[in-house]
Amino acid sequence: xxxxxxxxxxxxxxxxxxxxxxxxxxNFDRYxxxxxxxxxxxxxxxxxxxxxxIAMHDGIVVETYTDIEARCLSVxxxxxxxxxxxxxxxxxxxxxxxxxxxxxxHPNSLHRLIAQAIAGKMRGEGPKVLIYSSENHNExxxxxxxxxxSALPETDHATANKVFQTVDTVIGKMSRVIRDQDEIAxxxxxxxxxxxxxxxLVEAFNNILVSQVDPARSSGRAISQLVxxxxxxxxxxxxxxGHNATHAGFAYVGQVLGLKWMADVAAIPEVFSFxxxxxxxxxxxxxxxxxxxxxxxxxxxxxxxxxxxLLARMANPWLRDTCERIGRDVSRKLGWDDRLIGTxxxxxxxxxxxxxxxxxALAAFETLGNGPEIMIKSWMKSGASATEAEEMADFLNxxxxxxxxxxxxxxxxxxxxIGNHGTKRNIE
Numbered sequence: 054x055x056x057x058x059x060x061x062x063x064x065x066x067x068x069x070x071x072x073x074x075x076x077x078x079x080n081f082d083r084y085x086x087x088x089x090x091x092x093x094x095x096x097x098x099x100x101x102x103x104x105x106x107i108a109m110h111d112g113i114v115v116e117t118y119t120d121i122e123a124r125c126l127s128v129x130x131x132x133x134x135x136x137x138x139x140x141x142x143x144x145x146x147x148x149x150x151x152x153x154x155x156x157x158x159h160p161n162s163l164h165r166l167i168a169q170a171i172a173g174k175m176r177g178e179g180p181k182v183l184i185y186s187s188e189n190h191n192e193x194x195x196x197x198x199x200x201x202x203s204a205l206p207e208t209d210h211a212t213a214n215k216v217f218q219t220v221d222t223v224i225g226k227m228s229r230v231i232r233d234q235d236e237i238a239x240x241x242x243x244x245x246x247x248x249x250x251x252x253x254l255v256e257a258f259n260n261i262l263v264s265q266v267d268p269a270r271s272s273g274r275a276i277s278q279l280v281x282x283x284x285x286x287x288x289x290x291x292x293x294x295g296h297n298a299t300h301a302g303f304a305y306v307g308q309v310l311g312l313k314w315m316a317d318v319a320a321i322p323e324v325f326s327f328x329x330x331x332x333x334x335x336x337x338x339x340x341x342x343x344x345x346x347x348x349x350x351x352x353x354x355x356x357x358x359x360x361x362x363l364l365a366r367m368a369n370p371w372l373r374d375t376c377e378r379i380g381r382d383v384s385r386k387l388g389w390d391d392r393l394i395g396t397x398x399x400x401x402x403x404x405x406x407x408x409x410x411x412x413x414a415l416a417a418f419e420t421l422g423n424g425p426e427i428m429i430k431s432w433m434k435s436g437a438s439a440t441e442a443e444e445m446a447d448f449l450n451x452x453x454x455x456x457x458x459x460x461x462x463x464x465x466x467x468x469x470x471i472g473n474h475g476t477k478r479n480i481e
Contacts, residue, residue, distance in 0.1 A: 055082030065228035069255030080275035097123035139170035149263035166205035302413030314460035319368035
């Protein structure tokens with residue numbers, strides 16, 4: 054029997070990245086996906102296909118993936134089948150909402166399901182397995198490994214670690230699950246299956262980084278599109294302190310200007326150039342100083358190419374991304390180690406001005422209707438000293454006057470109807 058791919062979680066990243074690239078590789082014989090929604094699992098089982106909309110620079114390409122086997126995590130018969138699937142799997146993609154979803158009190162908690170399969174692999178009943186952790190957390194692979202091992206006897210841990218490996222990912226691929234029926238109709242998006250009530254929309258970008266794979270602990274990596282890196286830390290920094298910080302800046306400025314679409318924010322020249330400068334001169338300079346010599350990305354030319362590629366992708370109207378979606382959960386994104394405050398801290402630690410990202414943070418606070426003081430206690434709970442937290446609030450407050458002068462000086466924005474024209478190509 055050939056290689057088996059199993060995906061746990063069924064959102065845009067699972068479908069538009071891991072399932073897509075597993076099928077495109079031509080290296081697997083079976084494709085199994087597990088999810089909690091019983092109606093979706095049944096629909097996929099009945100049809101054996103799932104459809105994804107790919108946002109290109111000039112339109113939408115519709116791709117349909119076939120021979121899909123679906124399992125519902127709340128159906129007993131499906132769980133029995135899934136346990137056999139996991140035991141036989143060569144590669145597993147875990148793409149759930151958060152690392153907090155790895156462990157629950159439920160008997161069918163994700164970590165227990167995988168641990169049961171690992172126990173069988175230890176007995177020689179299935180192949181070694183490579184497990185991708187796709188959650189947006191720098192230590193996701195380590196947390197998943199610890200969770201799996203916690204469901205096994207401690208005396209088995211050394212042997213277990215010889216038959217599975219969890220690897221981290223840096224996923225710079227922007228994606229959406231769209232459930233608004235009016236938007237699906239307006240954009241002429243294909244639903245995930247005929248008669249379905251949601252549409253997967255992902256960008257075409259697929260340069261996804263993963264930790265170095267240890268062939269002694271797994272059956273190797275057959276999703277050929279993925280790129281292995283011996284040390285993902287510099288690239289994780291580029292993702293959160295470059296990509297995520299700038300993306301958030303566009304979103305919050307868009308929100309205070311009353312805009313809906315990210316593409317409309319990026320279409321304002323003054324905003325686009327402002328955040329390009331932040332990306333290059335604040336994030337870029339800091340990361341080059343910190344990681345220079347580790348990879349061609351962390352050079353002036355390499356980082357400039359990274360910036361211009363990402364900004365073009367963020368401005369892609371066919372992705373139909375909204376300021377509200379990118380800016381959701383504002384307090385978390387203003388966290389001490391997160392994309393805005395964390396980036397300001399990183400940039401200033403390299404003796405570089407962080408005023409532009411300071412403006413982005415102030416736009417986020419404006420959406421909350423509060424000043425930086427509201428986050429001081431939260432920052433302290435996350436590890437900041439009282440002095441550090443108060444100094445951050447003081448830094449941001451000192452920028453308030455300049456920020457408001459800049460923001461009120463921006464041109465009156467114009468909303469457009471985006472991403473609902475052009476041609477659509479079907480790929481079976």
